[in-house]
Amino acid sequence: MSSSLTQATPMRLQEQEGDEELSAWQKRETRYYLLKDVHSVVDYAAQELERIDFIWGRIRSDRGAASPAIKADIRIEGHLVVFTKVELKLTKAQRNAPINSTLQQYCVLNQILEFHGIVQSQVGRLAALKEFLHVQRQDLLNDQPKNDHVEVYVDIVQRTFQSLGRICQELRNAANVLRLPSRRRFPYCSHVDHGFKPALPSEVIVDFSIHRGELLVEAFSLMPTQKAITNIPEGCASRKEFIGCVCAFRGQKVEIVEYARVSMPIPQLEEMLVHLDEQIAWLVHVRDNVKATFMEQLGKGAYGIVFKVECNETKEAFAAKCVDKKALKRIRVGRFGNALQSVKKELNIWKRFKHRHIVVLREVIDTDDSDELYMISELVEGGPVLDDDIKCTPLNAELTKTYFTHLIEGIDFLHENKIIHRDIKPGNLLLKTVDDNEVILKIADFGVSHEMEHDNEDMRQTAGTAIFMAPEMLTGESFQGKPVDIWACGITLYMFVYGQPPFIAQSMTVLYGKIQSDPIEYPTQVGDRVVESELIDLMQHLLEKDPKQRFTSQQIRVCPLPLFSWAFTLLNRVIFLVRRRIHGHGENFKYLLSSA
Structure with a gap:
């Protein structure tokens, strides 16, 4: 038993020594192949960095500068980059005059910025891994680490390889996502027009790419040649990739005789998109706060559009006027102001007052980061009181008295509160059907209204519509x-009665002369209708050329002719208030009574 154990011991020792030699050999082999792998991956990482540097690189020191030979406007439309108003000034003899075209070329901004973000985050990691692998390669060449630690070392390097593979894959995916539409890549050709309008000459080629942190437009003027291209333009980003395309131009060899470029730094595009995202966020905020749905367009003016909106909770309809603030800023008011400042001031005035015969302004939505201003007011769907501001259908006697009574009630309320409207005309007098199917007139559009400091305040700035301007405004x-x-109320009453203003002219100069000098005619009959002498007398007092002799709103209210209308209107409103009170609508009683 003991002899057999003695014989077995040397055999085990020999086996152990053989295992150790095998393990050492395996580790040496592992080290050898590991070194080869590290060599290849370091080279791969270096190539990847060179490729990314070619596509991306660093932003040029002259970023944003354009060659004198090419000009282009670059702007954001939605989430697209658009190049427009492209002008190429090629100086060769065959092209003495500039080439002007509009380029309908779109680059998807989200993809550009996605590529930008990935490159910014991953290139640094790629460079760090390359440096780490370079250090490990030096260790392997110096017979480090020792054999006992090779397995741990292999595990670390393998994980590094995996990280490197993921980074390279992300970079390649980013480059694939980018897919800038150009002569080499047209992934959106079925959706977007990529051509110049008018078309460029056949010898001119334009290319798009991302290079050195910029979205780049390059223009090449070509000429047929028999020799190979050797003169690649200095600073040309496309290099061999694009030159190969140029060489295949119409199946013949060509020479680049002129080159120009214009670019937009990616950070600048990011800023443009950030502003766009802020606008979108603001619109979402407005939508969530107003909780209304835009229904239809009601009208359109020089500086804005009016929409019908509906509250999602109460289903109550409102009017929303969207005003272009940029357009208003360009209109000078006074020595140092602009129209936008005036509008904001007058909106603050309008919002403070509520009256039965004044369109109620519910809310003003205005933020510094938006180019639009929204005015939310009550919806008056009856339209203007007359069908035109110049030639219109006269009203009958009863409607004339009723609507003029409503107009003077509203004007008297404004004047009592030291507000002048400055643009009274039929187009700004709207009809609304209220309870019991009563149709009332409401004064709208306070865009040029003014708040006086005192009743006798002097003014110099004219505003309003020319036909309705008073003589003293034109001196x-x-x-x-x-x-x-x-x-202006007198001119409006004149149109209620006669269907046209007292002064009409082909030019402003002639019109202003008539307003200041010509007497006003008051026919006693309109069709089959006889115009009451009291009504003519009232119009004469309203249209006195001397403002000191002109009636005030208080004097109009004690005029004999409209007395029936005042009493009738007041009686109707008392009945209306009592009915509201009886039917449990007492919460509105104070508001209605305050405007009585």
């Missing part, structure tokens, strides 16, 4: 505001 001298509104 160049100072004037008072209240008589101006009364004159």
